[in-house]
Amino acid sequence: MKKIFFAILLAFLGSVWVGKQSLYAQELSVLHIKMYNEAPITIVLDGIRFKDIRPSFTIRNVPPGNHFLKVYKQRKNRWSMRLVFVDYIVVPENSEIFAYIDSNGRFRIHDTRPVNVRPERDPNDPYADEVQPQPRPRPADTRPDAGQQQQAQSNAAQPMQPAPGMPDADFEQLRNAMKSQDYDDTRLNTAKQAITGKRLNCNQLGLLLDVMSFESSKMELVKFAYPFLTDKDALNTVYNRFKFNSSIDELKKLGGGTPAGGR
Template sequence: MKQFFTLLISSLVALSSFARPPQTILSVSSFSNTNLRITIDGYNYNFNNDDDFVLNNIQPGQHQIKIYKTKNRGYGYGSNNSTIIYQSNVFLRNNYHTDITINRFGKVFIDEAPIGFGGYNNYPNNYPNNYPNQTYNNPMGLVGFEALKSSVNKERFDDSRLNIIKQAAINNYFSTDQIKQLIGLFNFESTKLELAKFLYGRATDRENYFIINDVFSFSSSRDALSKYIIEYRP
């Protein structure tokens, strides 16, 4: 009887897994008029801008993704015919839909949501605000982040530098390490603290935010940031 019960439970688990198989979706949407080519883990895909590019049931985990602007649709895999506009290692989570969007200016944004989230059927209406300690976005890609730092370094005054970062943070998220690099571009303690507070809500790995303490020269700044994080409400 015990053996039969164990077999029955195993069968039910197997049937449940078969009924709702895990899946991971990657899509690329473009509002740009340029022709694009996508490379995922070294494999090339042509992208017709008239339709979204979608890969269903892609293997969850880390993937190297590159997006090129090409001169001719469907041709020209050579480096002379294409310019890279996005390059990053993207972690795709199981049962999540990750979407990469290229706006009409050629800027790249990335976001993700649980599969089935669009209809709000299985999640509270204010999701993900019910989960203030979690984020569901990937950090800014390497190319875009380096461009952001370059733009900041071109400005002479801290106010202008700060405004550029705040503008970029409207549509982008950052890893804690990226935030640490951005704060390191400033000299004044007060500006560092202001930026550390501002970007906490845009961090993809808030559990690692303690490393930001390294950028401060005074314990009062570290204490102020800790107090802000404890009392933080999105």
């Protein structure tokens, strides 16, 4: 009887050990999550509620696969929370995921890299200030005419200079002021006051559009800012901020282009 008992016990312990090894073999992942504007949030992951309210969360040892995520954003009065995202997300194996909820309440993955490898950053992404990209070294060219070729290439391909726009410090101040607002109408008023009489380029306009939540508000901002753009011919670079063909048609009419129906 004792032999049977010990045999069952050993089998049970063996199955537990195998299960743990199988879990570790899956290479657990790390999930970073925040709002696009770094507003205070709290989250619920697979039914586990995190009690803290803070700008970002880092969840370690996340098994690969589907996970049910809820994200709540703190309201302006700080007494209540508003649900801004609820859905299943997919976590890949052995990965560090840098994700955020965008202004339309969608789950966005900025980057996914193997665990312990620091990802490069897009300067327009909310994670950009945390890690700066490291330049990749290029192998030296030892050919006899390499120096002449490199000189010719450097003379032929000069980097494009951005169009004149609002000074960087003033622009960042404007963008941060818009991010601090909860509603599109106040963001729009803030932008209009700052843009009036100033120079703006399309790259800066696109970054301001990213702060807005609704397509109608984005369109109003483009129409207001258009007279102040120094590179009106580059208006097509902001088309990807709009989802509807009707909106893109309006932009093309504004810039003198061909509407979507006439392509």
